[in-house]
Amino acid sequence: MSSVGFQLSSDQAEAYDTVSQLLRAAGIDLDNAQLLPQASDKSAVMALIGKAGSGKTLLLSQLYEALADIGIELITGDYESRRRRDKRTLAILAPTNKAASVLRMRGVPATTIHRILYTPLYDPEYEKIAEWLSGNEEKPTIEGLTQDALDRAYDFFQTHKSIAGALAAAGLRGSDFIIGWKRREEPLDLAFVDEASMLDERQFEDLKDIFSTLIMFGDPAQLAPVNQSGAMVFDGLEPSQKIELSRIHRQEQDNPILDLAHALGDPSVGFEDFEARIQEIANRDDRVVWGQRVEVDLMARSPVLVWRNATRIRLINAFRKVHDAPEDALLSGEPLICDGIELPLKHRKKRIDLEARGLVKGAQVVYLGAGRRPGFSKLHVLGAEDPQVSAASIIKIEIPDEEEPFIPFAANMGAAFLHGSAVTIHKAQGSQWDTVQVFAPDIYAAARMGRSEAGQPLWKRLAYVAITRAQNRLVWVVRSRLSKPTHPLGIDDLRTLEAAPLALQID
Secondary structure (H helix, E strand, C coil): CCCCCCCCCHHHHHHHHHHHHHHHHCCEECCCCEECCCCCCCCEEEEEEECCCCCHHHHHHHHHHHHHHCCCEECCCCCCCHHHCCCCEEEEEECCHHHHHHHHHCCCCCEEHHHHHEEEEECHHHHHHHHHHCCCCCCCCCCCCCHHHHHHHHHHHHHHCCHHHHHHHCCCCHHHHEEEEEECCCCEEEEEECCHHHCCHHHHHHHHHHEEEEEEEECCCCCCCCCCCCCCHHHHCCHHHEEEECCCCCCCCCCHHHHHHHHCCCCCCCHHHHHHHHHHHHCCCCCEEEECCECHHHHCCCCEEECCHHHHHHHHHHHHHHCCCCCCCCCCCCEEEEEEEECCHHHHHHHHHHHHCCCCCCCEEEEEEECCCCCEEEEEECCCCCCEEEEEEEEEECCCCCCCCEEEEECCCEEEEEECCEEEHHHHCCCCEEEEEEEHHHHHHHHHHCCEECCEEHHHHHHHHHHCCEEEEEEEECCCCECCCCCCCCCCCCCCCCCEECCCCCC
C-alpha cells in the first residue's frame, strides 16, 4: 500500500489499494509517483460505499493529496487552461453547492457537477491572471489592478486553488471577468464524485461521457433519487466495481449522532425503541437534544427537516408569522430553495448563466433584497464560491390548504424559489449543518404507514438521512410547537459584497 501519512483501518487500506490499482491501470501510479499519458480507449467506473462515519471523505481527501503530490492538474470548474491537453487531470465533484462546500471546508477543492458540464469564458485581459496563477505565464500587468491586488490573488490561490476566488480576493467580481458560459465539448480524465447516492441516471450517463475514469463515493443507507424507485446508480455496478467500508470510525470521544444513525441498522429496533434511545442519550450528552418545540432562530440558516409536504408548508407559514413577515413581500434574510429554472428553450444561454452561478434545483439561497430591475432579486447562494447573485426570480410562498401559492415578487420568467425555512429530508441530502432539527412526528407517521424502500423501513431511511445532516448537534423535535424569535431576521452573517447582476433580462 502507498504511504499516505495516516493510520488506515484494514477496510480503508484495502479500499485505498483497490483504488490505487484502478488508477495504475489508467496510467496514474501513486506508488512510483508516475503520470503516464492517458489511454483514450480505456474507461472505468468504481464506487466506494459506506455508511456515515466509515471514512469515505477521509479516503477521498487522502487520495486527492496523493494525486496532487505527484503533479496531477486539478479541474475546478472556474477556469481551465488551454495548456492542459497533455496533462493528467482530476475533478472533485458533488451534486450541490452545499455538498461541495462541505468538502471545501475540509480542504478538498470540490466543485459542482454542473460547473464541470459548463465552462466559463473569460475576458482575455483577466485570462492572463488565470494563466499566471495556473503556472503557465509570468506575472501580468493589468490596468486597474495594483501589484498588491495581484499578490492577494496569488496568496489566496496557493491555499484554495480557486481562480474565481483568487480574482475576488484581488477585488474583482464574476461579472468583471466571466463573459459567458459554454457546454463542455472536450472529455476529461479522472473524477471523484462525492454524495453519489444523490445521482440520477441522466447525471451518471453525463459523467461517464465526460470522464474516462469515474470513482464515486456514496452512502447506500440514504434515500435514492425520487424518480428511481429506491435504486442508486451504483446499485447496478458489478460486485468487482464496488468497494464497501464496513467499519465505523468515530472521533476520540464517541459521536452520539453516529451512534443513533447506526442503531437504525438493527432490525429489532422499532420507532419507540429508537426514540427511547434518543431520550436516554439526550439526558447525558448535550450534542443530542430532546426538543419540545421547533427553535425558530435556527430555521433562517438551518431548515427543519420533515417528511410530509403539508408539514413543510405549515412550518414555513409559522416561521413567517412569528417574524411578522408581510404577506406581500419578503424580509431580507429569509431563506429560499431553488425549485428550478422557468425559461423556454430559446433562452438556453440565460439558463446556463443561472445554473452555472449555482441556481440549480435544490440550491439553498438567502434573500438579500429587491434587485435594481423589476422582477429581479438580490440573492446569496449558500455554499457557492461566488455566492452573490442578482437574477430574475419567481418566489412562491405556499399556503396551507390552498392549491395556488402566493407570489409576493416575480419576474415573467427566471429562477423559481420556494421558502427554505423547512425542507423535506429528500431535498436535504448532500447538505450538512452545524445543528439540525428533525421533526419527529413526521418520522412517526412514516413508521405508522409501514412503508419500505429497497428492503428497509422507510422511517429508518428518513431518520438516518435526517440525523446524519447534523455535524455537531441534533435536535429531535417531538411536539408541533414553535418558539418565538430572539432576534429579527438579518443578513449580517453573510458577505456584504453587492450582488453582481447577470445579463438575464428577458425580451
